[in-house]
Each structure stands twice: as C-alpha cells, then as structure tokens.
Amino acid sequence: MIGAAGTGSRLGVGIPKCLVTVEGKSIIDHQLDLLDDVEDVRVVVGFREEQVVRHVSARRPDAIFVRNPDYTRTTTLHSLRRAAAVLDRPFLALDGDLLVEPSSFRRFMDACEAGPPLVGICEAGTTDAVFVTTEADDTVVTAFHRSPPTAWEWSGPAFVGPEHLAHGDGYVYESLEVFLPLRAQVVDAVEVDTPDDLERARPVVAGWAR
Amino acid sequence: MTTALCFDLDGVLISTPLVALVASATDIGEEIEVLTKATDDGLLPFARSLRLRCRLLRDVTLDEAQRRIRAAAVNQELAAFIATRPDRCFAVSGIPDVWAEPLAERLGCRILASAAVVEDGRVADVPAPLDKAEAVAALRADFDRIVAVGSGSNDLGMMEAADVRVAFGFDPPDPVREVADHWTTTGRALCQLLRPL
Numbered sequence: 001m002i003g004a005a006g007t008g009s010r011l012g013v014g015i016p017k018c019l020v021t022v023e024g025k026s027i028i029d030h031q032l033d034l035l036d037d038v039e040d041v042r043v044v045v046g047f048r049e050e051q052v053v054r055h056v057s058a059r060r061p062d063a064i065f066v067r068n069p070d071y072t073r074t075t076t077l078h079s080l081r082r083a084a085a086v087l088d089r090p091f092l093a094l095d096g097d098l099l100v101e102p103s104s105f106r107r108f109m110d111a112c113e114a115g116p117p118l119v120g121i122c123e124a125g126t127t128d129a130v131f132v133t134t135e136a137d138d139t140v141v142t143a144f145h146r147s148p149p150t151a152w153e154w155s156g157p158a159f160v161g162p163e164h165l166a167h168g169d170g171y172v173y174e175s176l177e178v179f180l181p182l183r184a185q186v187v188d189a190v191e192v193d194t195p196d197d198l199e200r201a202r203p204v205v206a207g208w209a210r
Numbered sequence: 211m212t213t214a215l216c217f218d219l220d221g222v223l224i225s226t227p228l229v230a231l232v233a234s235a236t237d238i239g240e241e242i243e244v245l246t247k248a249t250d251d252g253l254l255p256f257a258r259s260l261r262l263r264c265r266l267l268r269d270v271t272l273d274e275a276q277r278r279i280r281a282a283a284v285n286q287e288l289a290a291f292i293a294t295r296p297d298r299c300f301a302v303s304g305i306p307d308v309w310a311e312p313l314a315e316r317l318g319c320r321i322l323a324s325a326a327v328v329e330d331g332r333v334a335d336v337p338a339p340l341d342k343a344e345a346v347a348a349l350r351a352d353f354d355r356i357v358a359v360g361s362g363s364n365d366l367g368m369m370e371a372a373d374v375r376v377a378f379g380f381d382p383p384d385p386v387r388e389v390a391d392h393w394t395t396t397g398r399a400l401c402q403l404l405r406p407l
Binding site for chain 1: 391392393394395398402406
C-alpha cells in the first residue's frame with residue numbers, strides 16, 4: 001500500500017512527490033521495482049490523481065487505486081484507513097516518498113507476518129523526523145517522538161492490520177503508540193520531504209545501484 | 211456480512227455500448243450515437259434519452275437485437291469472477307430487459323434492466339427506464355453492503371446509493387471518479403479489489 005496522496009509542498013516541485021525523479025526514475029518506480037513479486041499493489045492517490053494513476057497503470061495495470069479526495073486536510077492515517085476499509089488482512093504500508101535499498105526491503109518483507117505491527121526503522125536524517133527509541137539491538141521500538149532526537153527514525157514502512165490504524169485522528173505513529181512496544185526491522189532508506197532531502201537521497205540511491 | 215456486487219453492464223462487463231450494437235442493425239446508427247453523446251454531455255436526461263433511442267430502434271426485431279448483443283465481447287476476467295459468486299453479482303443497465311437476456315445466460319448472474327413493452331416481436335417502448343440508484347438500493351432488502359462499479363455518467367446515482375464505490379477504466383468521466391472510493395483500470399485489478407468483499 002503506497003501512500004501517494006499528498007501534495008509534497010515542502011519539496012516545492014508542483015508534481016506529486018512520488019513522481020519526482022531520483023537517479024533516472026521516479027520514486028514510485030523505484031518502489032514498484034521492489035514490489036515486482038507482490039501480487040496486490042494499491043496506491044492511495046489524491047493530489048493530481050490522474051497523473052499518478054496514468055503513470056502507475058502503465059507499469060502495473062493490475063494496481064488498485066484508493067482515492068483520498070481530502071488529501072489537503074488529512075494525514076496518511078486517514079489514507080490508510082480508507083484503504084483498510086475493504087481489506088480483510090494486514091498489509092505493508094509504504095509512504096510514496098521513501099526510497100528503500102532493495103535487499104533491506106526484502107528482509108523487511110520477509111519479517112512481515114500477521115500479529116502485532118512491524119515497523120521499519122532507518123538511520124535518522126530526515127528533516128522533521130519521527131524519532132524512535134529502541135531496545136533489544138534495535139529489534140523493538142518502545143517510543144515514537146519528535147524530540148529528543150535519537151539515532152533512528154520511523155518514516156512510514158509498517159506491516160499493519162486495520163485494527164492498528166483505528167486510534168486517534170492524527171498521525172499513523174500516534175495510532176501505533178497504543179500497541180507499543182512494537183517489533184522493529186532496520187531498513188536502509190531515505191525519505192524525501194524537502195529539497196535538502198532530495199539532494200541527500202541522490203548519492204545514496206546511486207550508491208545502492210552500484 | 212452479505213455484500214452485493216453491482217456492475218455497470220456496458221462499460222465495465224462489456225466495453226461496447228449495447229444500444230450502439232442494436233443501432234448497427236439500422237441505418238440510423240450515427241444519429242443514435244449523436245444522441246448518446248448528447249446524453250453523456252448532459253443535454254438530455256438519461257431516462258428520457260434511453261426511451262427515445264429505444265423508440266427510434268423499434269423496427270429492430272428482438273431476435274436481431276439479441277443476436278447482436280449476444281456477440282458482444284464480455285470481459286473474461288470479470289465473467290470468471292462472477293461465475294464464482296453469481297448469487298450476489300448484478301449487472302445493471304438501462305437497456306430493455308429482453309435485449310439483455312442473452313447476456314444473463316453468458317454472465318450467469320441477474321441483470322437489472324429496463325422493463326420493456328414487446329409488440330410484434332420488437333421492443334415497442336420502455337415506459338419507465340431503470341433508475342440504477344433505485345435498483346441498487348432495492349438490494350438492501352437482501353444484502354448488508356452494496357458495492358457499485360461504474361464507468362459512465364449514468365452510473366453516478368448507482369454509485370451514490372452504494373456503500374463502496376469503484377470507478378472503472380483508464381478515463382472515467384470526472385463525476386464518476388470524484389464519487390469513487392477506489393479506481394481500477396483493468397478487470398484484473400477490479401477482481402483483486404472485490405475478492406475479499
């Protein structure tokens with residue numbers, strides 16, 4: 001489930017953030033590469049939805065699009081709830097602005113199993129990060145917080161069921177807090193929120209390709 | 211929870227407009243097409259337009275209309291999907307019910323269509339064309355949840371009457387897209403979405 005409804009206004013490019021090119025292809029194409037073996041791919045769309053649908057459909061005609069027309073007033077939590085409303089099983093959620101190193105994503109997918117949520121944590125570095133406090137060699141998250149900073153941040157990857165998204169009216173991590181402590185799996189990833197993030201991401205992604 | 215799955219017939223299950231198929235038996239096919247376009251553009255109400263077009267086509271025998279409709283290409287993925295749950299699938303269309311009969315056999319599900327007046331082996335009139343929204347709402351007597359899959363502007367009411375609204379196709383009209391909760395561009399994606407419902 002790729003969340004790609006937002007405007008990405010902090011990046012300031014005027015196109016959906018998932019369509020921004022990093023190292024020769026759009027962020028969502030990098031993600032679809034990771035999901036080649038995944039049978040059921042869904043994308044939450046909002047801002048310029050027709051552009052996103054056309055782009056993704058050309059690559060994955062079997063993709064399902066979940067509409068969030070309230071994308072300017074709602075968060076990823078609302079987008080995922082809309083998606084979960086017609087699902088009878090847990091799913092892997094991924095923000096449409098996250099670039100993930102392929103082998104670490106594979107390990108994350110392998111760790112996905114029904115039960116308590118699993119969150120993917122990565123080295124902190126994003127502007128406005130949601131930091132996590134970890135235990136047990138970074139395999140357990142015991143807290144989410146905006147401050148103080150820690151070595152790890154959570155930037156969206158999670159294996160969750162509809163029940164884990166049912167709490168509160170704010171952000172996904174606030175709904176997940178109810179279920180702390182959570183299983184964690186380290187992923188090698190960079191999130192693109194701002195022009196600085198984008199600059200930081202380019203050499204990182206180029207390094208993965210090598 | 212029981213769920214009814216309602217599909218727009220021509221546009222989702224079949225890609226060719228069925229009225230156009232019947233009109234192809236006459237020499238006024240182009241005129242019918244103009245009327246259909248004017249209707250899609252909002253110049254004529256759907257029900258009155260359908261009745262008008264059916265009256266213009268009343269020289270076409272029922273056998274001929276059915277023969278042409280029987281030859282329509284059905285989306286095979288969706289037909290296979292319906293075959294696994296025929297009792298809760300419904301094809302919804304404004305066309306005269308007697309024209310649609312051959313498709314009911316092929317799809318194996320009920321077709322909700324307009325009650326036709328048949329005279330001399332021809333559809334003479336459809337005095338009260340099907341209101342898709344009412345037809346779908348009536349299913350609430352038997353089902354807890356209604357899913358509607360639409361592709362054209364005349365599906366708007368049906369979608370509004372449903373609990374889960376799905377727009378279908380690469381380029382659905384803006385109103386259909388705007389009321390939809392989900393949007394799928396292919397039969398395979400639609401089956402994937404509907405399977406757990």
